[in-house]
Every structure is written in C-alpha cells, then in structure tokens.
Amino acid sequence: MKYINVAINLPVKNLFKQFTYAVPPQLDHVDVGWRVVVPFGYQTVEGFVTSLAAAAPAEYECKEILATLDTRPWFDAEMLATANWLSEYYLCSPAEAMRLFIPGKTSIKRQAVYNDEGKLIAYDYENKLKIKTRICFVVTKAGREALVAYNKRLRAQMHALEVLAEAERPLSGEELASVQVSAATLRILCEKGWSERSEQRVLRNSYANRTELKESLHLTDEQRQAVEAIGSAITEPHQETFLLQGITGSGKTEVYLRAAAQAMEAGKQVLLLVPEIALTAQIVKRFQAWFGDEVAVAHSKLSQNERADVWYKMRTNSAKLLIGVRSAVFAPFSDLGLIIIDEEHESSYKQDERPNYHARTVALKRAQLSGIPVVLGSATPDLESFYKARQGTYTHLRLLQRANGSMLPHVEIADMRLELQRGNKSVLSAALNDALLQTAVQGEQAIVLLNRRGFSTFVMCRDCGESIVCPHCAVALVYHSAGEAMRCHYCGNTAPIPDECPNCHSRRIRFFGTGTQKAEAEIAELPEIRILRMDQDSTVKKFAHEDILKSFSSGEYNVLLGTQMVAKGHDIPNVTLVGILSADSTLNLPDFRASERTFALLTQAAGRAGRGDRAGHVVLQTYDPDNPVIKLAATQDYDAFAASELEIRQELGYPPYTEILKITVLDKEEVRGSSLAQRIVNFLQTLQLEHPEQELLVLGPFPAIVAKVRDLYRMNILVKCPQMELVKRALWNSEFKECRNVFFDVDPVSVV
DNA sequence: AGCACGCCGACT
C-alpha cells in the first residue's frame, strides 16, 4: 500500500497540519501534486498531495483516499515550489497557499449512485466544474482515401470530406451546416467510417468578438532599445527583471506588445498582469488586435467555470497570452516565457485578505524558479522597484519621451485657502471654474478627479460636535443620498438618519463634507457642461466601465467626474483639462506610503490631459500648496520625488531599507486582545535580545486607526527588520502561527 | 468548515 501526505483544502487559517492517507491500488498513479477527495472527520473534502509517506503510521490507522479530481496532477514542480515558498514567506498554511492555484474555492461535488432498486450503493466524487462539450467531426484515414478515389456520384459526401480534410481541427455540426454539409451526410460518413465523431471541449469566452484592428506604430529609439534588451532575455532565456520606467504617454504598451510577440514567436507563453481588468479594456483590445484568439483574459468577474476554462487553455497551451489581474499569477502554464506587470506600483496587486500576497513578489518568485524574464512597467514605479533598479538588481529601462511627441501638460496649483479667504465656498477654485468653462466653449473635454477619502459626507451634531458613528465599528457613518440613509464603509450596515443627536438629543444635525453627488451638482450648474459620473456605484456591471468611457469619448458628455478610477489607464484624445479637486486628501493619511501614493495618483491623473495633438492643462487644488510632494507632482519630476522620499524612508526605517511585518490581533474583548498582542510583543522582544545582530525593531501593540470593525477590536504590532527570515521562522515555530485571531500581513501596503 | 465535548444561565 502506498501512503501520501495531504494538505486539506478547508477555508480555515489554522490547519497547518497535514494528514496521512492510504492509496487504494486502483488509484496507485496518485503522486505529489494531485488533487484528491478524502474523508476528513465527518465530511468529505478536497486535498492536495504534498509528499509521499514512507510507511503506514504506527499510532493510528489511516483512511483511504476516495478519488482523484483530475486526470493529471494539478501542480507541477514549479507550482509546488512556489506554493511552498508562499506559505513560508507569507506565514500561511500550505493548503491556503495551494488553494490560490485552484480556480474557485473547492472543486468537489458528490454524486449519489443508486442501484436498480433505487437503493443508495455508493457516492461518486467528481470535479464540480462543468466541462462544456459539443460533438464535432473529423475525417478518418479511410475518408481521406475515399476523397482521393473521388466518387463523382457522391457529390454531398465528397464535399463534406473536402471540408473536413481542409479544416485542421474538428468541426461542429453547426459549423458544417454553414458550409452546406447536412447532418444526414455526416451520419452516412460516420456509418461508412469515413468520418468520426469526437467530443470537443467548448471554452467559454466573454471577450470573443470584441476585437479591433491591429495597429502598428513605429517605435521610438527608446522603445526599440527596451524591446531589444528584453528580447535578449527571451532568446537566451534567463531570469532578469526589467524596470520599464516610462512617463505617461511614452508608449509602454507598444513595448509590451513587441516583447510578448518575441516570446510567442519563440513558442513561449506570456503572462501580462494588469491592476484592474475593467480599467484596462484598452490594453486587452490592443493585445487581441495583435494576437487574436491566442489571448485569454482572467479577472474576478469571470464565473468559476469560465475561469477554469481559461486555466485549461493556459495549461494545454491552447492560448499563448494571459491577461489578468492579481490572481492570474497563479495560473498553470505549459511553457511560460515572459511575465509583464503593467502599472507595477498599483496597490491592487496586494491582496488585502489572507494570505496577503503581492502578485509582483509571487511573479518574481515564479520567474526565478522558471528562469524567465519579468518586465515591470510604470510611470511612477514603486519606490522599492526603483531602488532595486538603481542598485542594479533590476535592469533599468527608461522612456523619457512621449511616443507621439506631445508635450507634458502644464500644471497649475490652485490654493484653496486663498479661495476661502476670498469667500469662495464652492468645491471649484476660480481657476478650475474658468478652465472648465473654456474647455466646454472650445468643444474639448475635461476629467475631474475627486478623492473619495476626505470627501465623504458624514453627519455631525452642531451642538456637541459628535459625529454619528457605526455601532459596530469605530468609524463615522457616511451619508448616501440614494435611499436617504447612512452607511458604514467597513461593515456595510445602514442606519436611517436620526432626528436628534443620540448623544445630546439636540435636533441641530447637519451634513459635512463634499460627496461625489454634491460636486456633480455644482459642476453641472455651469453653462454648456454635460457631466458624467463614474464611481463604484455606477460601475457594477461587467463592462459598465468600458461603456461609461465609451460614451464619454464619443463626445456625448464633456466632463467626466469620478474617483481614482478616472485617473488610470485610458486615453481619450479630446481631453485637454484635468481638475483635481483635492490633491492633499490622500496625503495626510497616517501612513508611510501616503506621499508615494499621492504622487503616483497626481502624475497619473495629469497624464490624462493632452494626449492628442493639443497641449494639456491641469488644475491641482490644494490647501497645502507648499507641500513638497504637491510641488514635485506639479512638475512631474519622478526622480526628484524618489530621491527625497527615499531619504525619508531611510531615516525613518521603512522599505526599501527594511522589511516590515504587520501583526493584527482581533478580539471582541479589548483586554483579552491586547494581552495576546502583548504576549506576541514579549516573544519578539526575547528574540530581539537573543539576536542583537538582526537590528530587529518591535513597535506596539497599539490600537489600529479603525480600532473596531464588526464588533472586533483590532490591535496592531509592527515589526521592522532588514531581513525578516529569522523573525518569520520564529513565528512559524511559535504557538501564534495557528492562533485563530492573529493575522500576519507580510510587506503590508498600509501600516495603520 | 463542521461537529462533538464541555461547562455555565433561564426555563418546561
């Protein structure tokens, strides 16, 4: 009997343990990397075979596995190694890491098998993912011979054989009917043995028929050099990471296309990661125009079945290029040759729930294991990537010129303090007001960016100054005019607007802040303005995003107002003005990345202006015009910003000069939570004393900025260390690893 | 995740 160790795929955090099962003789082919169905306690669950066990364990009698889920192992050696590394790096269980590679949460389905008398005799376990198939026809050897012999009297049959012989793939009845081959003829062909039926898997593709014409621009010198550099790592495959730093409009996509084409010509597959698929419809279209059906797309709005189809295409090499969001980094490839990460600085590459992986980190690991190049593209690289490029760890490729020779926009700073002094209480400065009017008169378009943070409307009592907070979370409720209710942005609870203050019973309650709706109303009042709003509420549908951008670029509207998403990834030539309502609303968050994020957002937004033949104009409204980040964003000088910000990071001990780990303890009892947090801190301080050479720093515990969410108190601990391995290993071997209410966020995006 | 085991409050 063969014995295997299995990681159980249950959505629990603290199941680090593996379990040994026996393999019955009929399933003897099962090996490491297979997905199996196993009895586990009172249930039947999916498991991953992680290793072979030498012998039957002595202490207990182990159960037998019930079935396999696939006809081949799901994990190859590289995927297993990546999963293994991931669980150690991100401090999660092996099963949690391996689950990321599966399209969907679990894939098993139990089917009851009955005998003739209707009695239950067994259960059949199968893959719950439905494989859509259809009957197709192929020509047989005998059929080809019959075609050569050609019998003139069998006109329809000869025609059918011709069609089948010419097609390089099996054809469906439907396809054959469209070229005048009837079902009757096909039946005869099959009876004669000239043709055979074969069942073909049908792959669902919601992006079919959305292609546009291939356009090929000629490359600038900079672009050509970048393509050549990347090409050399493809033709002589080795791991090399390129930071492609190109200003907005410098044509990074053109470089991606050529690099992808080179890899595909060499017979390799390509993975292109994008921050959010909805914002990148343009990039998908351009790649489809070049590569047609070779392109597969994966994002969170695909159904589990669609996703499984995409995975299947990549694994069987029937698609060569995968464009996808964060989770696509876990796709199975048959022969991956290049990974491209667009807008690599975007925080959406970091998963904000456990395991809190970063797609870029995972991609680099997979590339290292496969020995293939990675291209990181951005106008405003993550400071960590920029630092590595400057150190020479990454190859630095720069695009300093706009591809079509257009000018960078002119940025004007509007001091909102002066506006207030002058009695302007509108959300629009005089400068932005005038610029909007002028844009409308000239028949041009404008984008207005509103950072939701700092703009949401909260409800406050005028007498006692208390704002109305969520009863379950430590945050203010936000007023939504739709439905006349207040909603908590953390737990989603809604509450009606009270008549009187719950604190002092005053009836003098009023609304503060400026929401999207208020800004929209104010701008809409201007003459000649036809405004369109884009935010989370207006983009729930699969292609709603694209539709909004389409109707905006058609000229139906001349102002597009929205949150961060209006700032990214689209190119509308008639946009000459970009207004930023509050440049500093993200700047003052208590987070070490606030400056970096603000700079990137302002640069991206400004880059939307003047991408056609007309010069762009940006109005940047701020209450803090002397802030160095705002000033540098106005000149769009990334290098100067990076230099000053890196200095600050070094001084304060933040990445890229140190690694950080955030540990969060959740408990509905505040005291119990803080005492557990304190125990973790004590544990780390002991480690600190034992290893003074590690330069380990432990901060906290302190309550999170949002100290309570859904009635759970949150305590944070921050660990800083230039090399985190030792700390991670210590935690891995500690009791805290399996605590249900302790969460590790390795390389957190935010420390609050 | 399920499910059992186990130890404290309000009820037929």
Next chain:
DNA sequence: GTCGGCGTGCTC
C-alpha cells in the same frame, strides 16, 4: 433538575 448558549479542540 435540563435545554442550550458558544468557547475549544479535533479531524489521518
């Protein structure tokens, strides 16, 4: 006296 609350622990 017991029904049931959910805290804790186990599943090869």
